[in-house]
Amino acid sequence: NAGVTQTPKFRVLKTGQSMTLLCAQDMNHEYMYWYRQDPGMGLRLIHYSVGEGTTAKGEVPDGYNVSRLKKQNFLLGLESAAPSQTSVYFCASSLKGSGANVLTFGAGSRLTVL
Amino acid sequence: GQNIDQPTEMTATEGAIVQINCTYQTSGFNGLFWYQQHAGEAPTFLSYNVLDGLEEKGRFSSFLSRSKGYSYLLLKELQMKDSASYLCAVLDSNYQLIWGAGTKLIIKP
Numbered sequence: 001n002a003g004v005t006q007t008p009k010f011r012v013l014k015t016g017q018s019m020t021l022l023c024a025q026d027m028n029h030e031y032m033y034w035y036r037q038d039p040g041m042g043l044r045l046i047h048y049s050v051g052e053g054t055t056a057k058g059e060v061p062d063g064y065n066v067s068r069l070k071k072q073n074f075l076l077g078l079e080s081a082a083p084s085q086t087s088v089y090f091c092a093s094s095l096k097g098s099g100a101n102v103l104t105f106g107a108g109s110r111l112t113v114l
Numbered sequence: 115g116q117n118i119d120q121p122t123e124m125t126a127t128e129g130a131i132v133q134i135n136c137t138y139q140t141s142g143f144n145g146l147f148w149y150q151q152h153a154g155e156a157p158t159f160l161s162y163n164v165l166d167g168l169e170e171k172g173r174f175s176s177f178l179s180r181s182k183g184y185s186y187l188l189l190k191e192l193q194m195k196d197s198a199s200y201l202c203a204v205l206d207s208n209y210q211l212i213w214g215a216g217t218k219l220i221i222k223p
Contacts, residue, residue: 004156040122040215041215042118042201042203042212042213042214042215042216043157043201043203043211043213044213045210045211090156090157100145100162100164101145101205101209101211102147102159102162103149103157103159103211104159105156105157105158106156107155107156108154108155108156
């Protein structure tokens with residue numbers, strides 16, 4: 001049982017380049033999330049999805065796009081990377097969105113934008 | 115605005131007890147979570163409190179006081195493997211998770 005898998009684990013980009021982070025979960029969870037984690041700050045929600053074919057903006061959505069074409073996959077795209085997007089990105093999933101909403105996280109993707 | 119406060123860093127001795135505090139100011143409350151995050155790894159779930167009082171789970175306990183906007187995580191019989199960051203998060207009235215910046219716990223032999 002793999003849980004939540006993120007690829008790639010590390011990536012270096014130049015300003016203006018584009019890339020996609022892939023998240024896959026095998027727990028049949030409805031909800032999926034993309035967070036970024038920066039030093040000295042709490043996890044910040046970028047985008048989330050409450051089910052296949054749906055997406056919604058989180059706290060810091062600018063500069064990112066997402067898609068959830070299949071229930072098990074949640075893709076995070078950067079169309080034109082900026083140095084401010086240097087961060088560690090975590091994907092997470094949960095069975096539901098309310099109550100004891102325990103998140104299962106992926107191992108993280110460290111992105112550096114030069 | 116919404117705010118979660120935790121100490122940035124704490125140091126404790128192997129075998130001892132440590133209490134990590136979390137205070138919150140959020141728009142509504144639907145529960146409080148504690149997660150553990152080892153350096154370079156993913157956060158993992160430790161506990162969930164929605165009612166006032168103490169929840170005990172092995173060496174770890176979590177306490178909640180909704181009237182005071184306060185929680186703590188108590189770690190007993192500290193082990194070196196407990197060296198990690200501990201993240202406090204509150205589920206607000208819109209069922210959005212608000213995260214604290216985390217407390218880095220350093221365990222010394």
